Amino acid sequence: MQERVAQGLREMIISGELAPGQSLSEVSLAETFGISRTPIREALKQLQIEGLVEVRPRVGTFVSVPSxxxxxxxxxxxxxxxxxxxxxxxxxxxxxxxxxxxxxxxxxxxxxxxxxxxxxxxxxxxxxxxxxxxxxxxxxxxxxxxxxxxxxxxxxxxxxxxxxxxxxxxxxxxxxxxxxxxxxxxxxxxxxxxxxxxxxxxxxxxxxxx
The missing domain is CATH 1.20.120.530 (GntR ligand-binding domain-like)
Structure with a gap:
């Protein structure tokens, strides 16, 4: 489940469907994929490792904007x-x-x-x-x-x-x-x-x- 979500989000980011700098809400994404927040959270951690998303403590998770x-x-x-x-x-x-x-x-x-x-x-x-x-x-x-x-x-x-x-x-x-x-x-x-x-x-x- 986690990998399916990660792949889906990866494709959305790469294609531009999720724009650079866009905020990523675990609640909204869970609704989009029709699943609980746990695999969403784990998928976002994977994408953070890959450099596709950025986690800002006490602020939120965003699509990375490369310098x-x-x-x-x-x-x-x-x-x-x-x-x-x-x-x-x-x-x-x-x-x-x-x-x-x-x-x-x-x-x-x-x-x-x-x-x-x-x-x-x-x-x-x-x-x-x-x-x-x-x-x-x-x-x-x-x-x-x-x-x-x-x-x-x-x-x-x-x-x-x-x-x-x-x-x-x-x-x-x-x-x-x-x-x-x-x-x-x-x-x-x-x-x-x-x-x-x-x-x-x-x-x-x-x-x-x-």
């Missing part, structure tokens, strides 16, 4: 993990994940051409998930999932794509990463992926400043 420093630090870790994943995937050669990445890029090209940012944002998420799966490293994937939860990336990617021209630049960067993985250039793929993540970070920060 600029925290966002930068999380993106630095994202660079390392996704860069490493690109290198590992390139070393594996022809895999089902490589075929899925090719299809993803084709679909993303179409979404960008149509100006469908909502669809493209989902395909960006899928591209990175394919990359992590394609690395075929369970430990890397576990750390990556935790990082993505803390970053609430699904919400932030839409913010970064709001920068004029960013979706087209992002898709070109995905193309280049794919080309290097196909060529089995692990070092090149890693460096390219790290540059891509940093470009996304810069786009996000520019939008947060607006």
């Amino acid at each position: 600029r420093r925290e966002i930068n630090e999380l993106f630095e870790m994202k660079q390392l993990l996704e860069g490493g994943a690109a290198r590992l995937m390139a070393a594996r050669g022809d895999t089902p994940e490589l075929a899925a990445m090719k299809e993803n890029v084709r679909d993303a090209d179409q979404a960008v051409a149509l100006g469908d940012i909502e669809r493209y944002a989902q395909l960006v998420h899928d591209f990175h998930e394919i990359l992590i799966t394609g690395a075929d490293n369970g430990k890397l994937a576990t750390h990556y999932r935790l990082l993505m939860n803390q970053l609430a990336y699904s919400r932030l990617v839409k913010t970064s794509l709001a920068q004029p021209g960013r979706s087209l630049e992002s898709e070109r960067e995905h193309h280049r990463v794919l080309e290097l993985i196909i060529a089995k250039d692990g070092i090149g793929a890693e460096l390219c992926m790290r540059r891509h993540v940093d470009a996304s970070r810069q786009a996000l920060m520019s939008q947060l400043d607006n």
